[in-house]
Amino acid sequence: MLTNPGSDRVRSVRGLSRRPVRRRTGRILVEGPQGVREAVRFAPHDVVDLYVTAEAADRYADVVHDAREAGRFVHEVSEEVLAAMCDAEHPQGMAAVVGWQPAGLDDVLAAGPRTLVFLTNVRDPGNLGTVIRGADAAGADAVLVSGSSVDVTAPKVVRSTVGSLFHVPVVTGLDVPTTLARLRDAGVSTYAADGSGSASVDEVERTRPHAWVMGNEAWGLPDDLLAACDEVVRVPIYGHAESLNLAMAATLCLYASTRA
Amino acid sequence: MLTNPGSDRVRSVRGLSRRPVRRRTGRILVEGPQGVREAVRFAPHDVVDLYVTAEAADRYADVVHDAREAGRFVHEVSEEVLAAMCDAEHPQGMAAVVGWQPAGLDDVLAAGPRTLVFLTNVRDPGNLGTVIRGADAAGADAVLVSGSSVDVTAPKVVRSTVGSLFHVPVVTGLDVPTTLARLRDAGVSTYAADGSGSASVDEVERTRPHAWVMGNEAWGLPDDLLAACDEVVRVPIYGHAESLNLAMAATLCLYASTRA
Numbered sequence: 001m002l003t004n005p006g007s008d009r010v011r012s013v014r015g016l017s018r019r020p021v022r023r024r025t026g027r028i029l030v031e032g033p034q035g036v037r038e039a040v041r042f043a044p045h046d047v048v049d050l051y052v053t054a055e056a057a058d059r060y061a062d063v064v065h066d067a068r069e070a071g072r073f074v075h076e077v078s079e080e081v082l083a084a085m086c087d088a089e090h091p092q093g094m095a096a097v098v099g100w101q102p103a104g105l106d107d108v109l110a111a112g113p114r115t116l117v118f119l120t121n122v123r124d125p126g127n128l129g130t131v132i133r134g135a136d137a138a139g140a141d142a143v144l145v146s147g148s149s150v151d152v153t154a155p156k157v158v159r160s161t162v163g164s165l166f167h168v169p170v171v172t173g174l175d176v177p178t179t180l181a182r183l184r185d186a187g188v189s190t191y192a193a194d195g196s197g198s199a200s201v202d203e204v205e206r207t208r209p210h211a212w213v214m215g216n217e218a219w220g221l222p223d224d225l226l227a228a229c230d231e232v233v234r235v236p237i238y239g240h241a242e243s244l245n246l247a248m249a250a251t252l253c254l255y256a257s258t259r260a
Numbered sequence: 261m262l263t264n265p266g267s268d269r270v271r272s273v274r275g276l277s278r279r280p281v282r283r284r285t286g287r288i289l290v291e292g293p294q295g296v297r298e299a300v301r302f303a304p305h306d307v308v309d310l311y312v313t314a315e316a317a318d319r320y321a322d323v324v325h326d327a328r329e330a331g332r333f334v335h336e337v338s339e340e341v342l343a344a345m346c347d348a349e350h351p352q353g354m355a356a357v358v359g360w361q362p363a364g365l366d367d368v369l370a371a372g373p374r375t376l377v378f379l380t381n382v383r384d385p386g387n388l389g390t391v392i393r394g395a396d397a398a399g400a401d402a403v404l405v406s407g408s409s410v411d412v413t414a415p416k417v418v419r420s421t422v423g424s425l426f427h428v429p430v431v432t433g434l435d436v437p438t439t440l441a442r443l444r445d446a447g448v449s450t451y452a453a454d455g456s457g458s459a460s461v462d463e464v465e466r467t468r469p470h471a472w473v474m475g476n477e478a479w480g481l482p483d484d485l486l487a488a489c490d491e492v493v494r495v496p497i498y499g500h501a502e503s504l505n506l507a508m509a510a511t512l513c514l515y516a517s518t519r520a
């Protein structure tokens with residue numbers, strides 16, 4: 001059992017909370033049993049090390065078993081060591097270092113996607129992670145993320161995806177105008193989700209391939225981007241709320257696509 | 261301008277971050293210009309004091325103007341004073357002390373509601389606030405909250421509602437079995453939202469009055485509660501995600517009601 005929170009190994013895992021370290025190593029830290037379970041299930045050969053407390057090894061024996069079956073390194077750690085490794089306040093006894101790479105836009109487009117979501121300027125890690133989770137639930141083909149958005153591999157984003165990062169392809173670092181042009185060339189319609197839209201989500205054509213284009217949480221989409229999209233579509237507001245939050249709006253749009 | 265972060269007034273406002281103080285005074289703290297704007301618009305006579313920095317008074321001049329028009333006390337404060345008053349890390353220059361009372365279940369039922377949501381055991385403040393915001397956006401008639409849930413007047417809940425707390429009636433402190441019986445007696449069908457449901461959200465009858473019954477974020481609804489509801493309904497998951505988060509599931513259910 002690893003019990004020294006000051007060890008080199010602990011410092012190296014903790015280092016993954018910093019973006020340059022994630023970028024250099026191509027690894028991320030997945031915190032909590034749900035996320036780790038999905039990594040072990042969907043990307044077993046990318047799981048480098050699994051760290052688990054005695055109590056969590058007992059409670060989530062399936063995860064530990066599957067990781068061992070896949071030949072992964074499972075390390076028992078003290079609560080103190082896990083806390084020192086993690087960014088999360090409550091990692092629930094389990095974390096894993098996992099190799100993760102974004103998908104490529106070429107591959108996503110070559111696969112003939114039906115529904116995509118393109119986040120052009122999302123700044124809140126919880127929002128980004130929740131959109132990825134919602135996109136997974138709605139059966140979207142991929143999540144596209146602009147370079148101006150928060151880093152997808154940040155610990156809070158990874159936690160908020162609750163494992164969906166290993167289910168749905170995520171393309172990162174995209175330039176917005178270039179990507180809109182690429183989508184158009186690939187025959188994917190672009191629907192800007194914005195309160196100013198004349199069509200509502202349920203009215204727009206959703207049987208052809210399309211991407212929901214989402215703006216920033218606070219200030220939405222700029223005019224030039226609205227103009228560059230094929231349609232501007234609003235999520236209807238029936239009460240007095242000024243807006244929905246980004247994750248809710250994206251999830252409603254993506255479920256509307258699935259229903260169509 | 262108020263500049264002393266150690267003053268009695270600052271301490272008294274800050275005291276509203278504690279539940280017993282909110283309960284005793286019947287007042288809550290609304291942080292941030294969006295929430296304050298909705299309080300001033302929808303409950304102007306309940307706004308006791310508005311605190312604003314010079315910069316925010318300029319940027320959100322409409323809010324300050326409307327508050328003064330309604331005869332409310334507007335106090336200019338230093339950044340330090342506002343920070344000392346607030347629970348939020350970034351109150352964006354504005355906060356208000358507002359009288360707020362939960363709605364009564366009798367009144368909600370007497371009004372002949374069409375769509376309700378009943379949160380039976382929600383523990384995360386952000387989730388609760390986001391459901392209230394989503395219920396407002398979807399045009400739900402009221403939000404019902406069990407006594408076992410997080411306190412609706414907690415600062416983080418209030419912030420997450422972004423003003424919707426002043427738009428939609430919220431009933432608090434409810435006993436779950438009693439409330440289900442009351443709903444039934446009032447002719448309101450109860451739909452438990454749960455992954456085990458055989459009917460999906462889009463399949464269930466949504467033109468008659470109904471309440472979506474939501475469980476805890478992590479462990480969902482207990483069996484006896486599932487059995488006590490008229491139907492168990494699932495939000496369909498099309499990808500590999502294990503579930504949606506509570507706020508997203510509730511919002512999808514409530515929007516499905518509105519569409520029907």
